[in-house]
Amino acid sequence: MLGISEGERSLNRYIRSTFQALVHAIIPPHYRNKDLFGTVQVAGAQELHVYEYVIWILEHSISLPVKEQLNLVNGSMSKATAELLDAGAVQLIQTGQILYPLNVTEFSSGGPFTTLSKVDRLRAITLIERLNINLENLSIPYKSNPELVRDMMDVLNELTLFGHYSEWTAYGTTRLFSPEYRRVEHFPHGWYQTGYPGPSFGYRDFRGFLATYKHKKVDD
C-alpha cells in the first residue's frame, strides 16, 4: 500500500492483534448442541471481525478539536488503549499471576496482552480495572486518569457485545464506512445466534389488558 510506512503498518498490525485478542477472550467461538447427534460451531467475536468495530468507535468517538486538547493528535485512542491492555498484561506476568503459559504465536505483531491465554487476558483487564497498575507510565489520555481507565474496561466489553450481537457484522464490505453509507448485506450472525428474528412490522402475541382506565376530560 502506497503512502503507508512500514512503521505505520507495524503499528496497525499491533493494534489489530491487540483488539483481536481482546474480543476473542470476551466472546470466544463455542460449540452448541444441534441435535441428538451433533454439535455446531458458533463463531466468536474475532471471527466476525468485531475488533474492527471496537477500533472504529475508539477512533471516531472524539472530535478532532477535543482530541487536540487531550494531546491525542499524534496518537490514537486505539493505540493508547492497546498499550493500556499491555500494561495490565505486563503487571499480570511480572507478578507471577498468569494461570497458563504465554503464547507468542497466536496473534502476529501483538504485545504482551496478546500472548496471554483467554482467561489471563480477562484477568489482566481486571488488574487494570482495579487500578493495580502504574497509572503514571500510561499514555495520554490514560496517564494519571483512573476514572477513564476504569470506565474504558467496561466500554471495551460493552462495545464488543454490542458489535457482536447487533447488525454490525452484517454490514459486511461496508462495515467500516461512515454510518450513512453502510448497507446490511445478510442476516446478522449475532441475531441468528440468539434467535432474534430481526426488524418486524408486528407480532400477534396480544394477551389482553390487566387493567384499563378512562381519561378525564380536560378543558383546553
Place this chain on the structure above:
Amino acid sequence: MANLDVIVIGAGGGGAVIAKELGEKGLNVLVLEAGPWYGNKKWPNPNSQQGAQSSSTSEDLDVILYKQLLNKFEMNMNDLVSGRFRWGPADRSRSQWFRNAKQKGIIWQCSGVGGTTQTYTANCPRAYPAAIDQVWPLSYCELVPYYEKVETTLPVNFAATTAKEELFYYGAKKAGWNLIPTLDVTVPGYRPQPNAILPPNENITNLNITVEQLSWMEGCTLAGHCINGCPHGPSIDKIAKRSTNVSYVPLALKTGNVCIRPNAFVIKIITENTVSKGLHAVGVKIRDTWTGEQEELRAEIIVMASGSIESPRLWLNSGLPVNPWVGRGLVNHYMDWVSGIFDEKNLIQILGTPDVNPFVGNTCGARLDYPGLGTLQTVGMSPGLTASFYGLSESGYSFLNKPSMNDPWDIKGRLSGYELKEAMDSYRRTLNILVSTDDEVDQRNGITLDPVISDENGFVPVVTYRPTKKSIRKRSELTKMAADLLRKAGAKKVIWTNWPAGMMIHLESTMRMGFVVNQDCESFQVKRLYIADNSVHYNSLGGVNPTLTTQALATRTAEKVVEKYFN
C-alpha cells in the same frame, strides 16, 4: 422571525410540550433544537445534508420519510457514538458531542426533534405522592390536573400484556405482591406500565390483515422497537409510540404559532440588567451545526428545555449568576439490572409458549412500584442492546465474583466467555428487570464545566454521580426483590449484573425547584428565564420515570408564563 414572544431551547420531552401549550395560547414561539429532524420533508437526508432552516407547518411532516429513517436496526439507530439517536450533530460523519463522565457508565441522551423521547420506552408513571407532598414546593394535588392533561393529550394508557408481562405478573403474584391498578401509587404492588403507547389495533389478532398492513394502521403492533424507534402508524401524528416529535410537535405546528429550527445549538443566554426589570433574559446566541455560523435571536421569554446536563452547562457557559445549586443535586435512579433465564418446560406451563420473546410487545410493559424504595420494570430489547447491558458492571467479570450460597443470584457481575454465550443463547427465554431506585439528592453530584476542554459549543460538561449510603441500601433491597420475583416466576438462573453508578438514563434535579427556579419554574436570579426539563425536579420522584412529570410541569409553566408576562 420578528417579534418572538418565546424561544424554547430544545424540542425534547419538555420543550415540545411547552411550545405547544404556549402556541395554543396565541404566543409566537420559536423552538431551537441542536439535533436533526426525522420525518420532515424539509430534511430529506437529515444526517448527510443541511436541508432547510426551519419548519412551521404540519404539512411538512412525512410519514414515509420517517419510516425510511427509523429502520429498526439497533446499531444504525442506537449506537451511542454514531447512531441516528445519539447526542451529537445531525451530520453522522462527525463525532458525537463530548461529555466528560469521570466514571463507569453511559449517558443515554439524544439530540433531535423529540429529544430523548425518540428512543425512550414511553413509560409515563406519575410521581409517588409521598415523594412530592411536604417535600416539593408544590403539592401532588396541584400536579394532578396537569398530569391528567398530558395523559389525555399523549395519550397514556396501561400497557397491553404479552408473554413477558404475563411472566412478570405471575412472578410478582407468586412473590406475594398485590395488583395496584392505579395511577396514584401509595402502596407497593405490581401493575401494567402506564405508557404513552397507543393500545394495539383491534385487528392485532386478525389473520386476514397482515402485520405489514397493521403497521400502517393506528395502534401498537407489538413489534418491540420502542427503543430502536417506533415507525408504525398511518401518519406522523398517529405513530404508536408517543415521542414528542409525533405527539406534541404536530400539535404545536397546528397552532400556527410555533416554528421549529433544528441544527441550531444554543451556546449562550443573552441577558440585560435594567432598573425596571432587573437582570433578565433577552435572547440567545446560536450556532448552526452544519455551517458553524453564529446568530443572535431575541424574545420576551427564554425557556431552557435542553435536559439535565445541557441546561446547567448553558447557564454556566453563559456566565449567569453564581448559584451553588446550578448543576448540583443530580439523581439518576442509581439503576441496576437483574435477569432471569427460564426453561422451556416452565414457560409452557406458565405462558403456553416455550419462549418469553423479549423483543415482542411494549419494551417496558410491566412494573412493580414500592414507594420509599423505587421501582422494578420489565425490559425487552433487541439482542445487541441486551448483550451490551451485560457488559457493564461495578464488580467486574462474573467468573471472578462467584456468589455465596446465600445470595439470591447464580451469577454476579459482567458476563464473558461461556456464561455470556449461555445467556445470549437463552435470549428468547430471558426476562430482564431494570431496577430504578428512589435515590437521594446530594449536592456533590452533578454537572460542572471542564476547566480546560471545550468544543464548538463551549466548555464541555463534567458529569459526576456517587450514590449516598441510603441510595445504596435501597438499591440493594430492590435488587433482591427483583431476584426473588424472577425466582418465584420459575427462573432457573438469575444474573445480577451490578451496574455501575454512572448509568445516566433518567437524569433529574440539576436545576432544582426551590433552589435555582421557583415553583413556576422561573429562575430566581434571571427573570424571564424559565426551565422546562427534568432538571427542575426537586428529587427523583420516588424512583419513577421522569418524563410525565416534566411534561405536566411544562404544561403548568406555560400557564404561569402567560399569567405573568402576557396578560
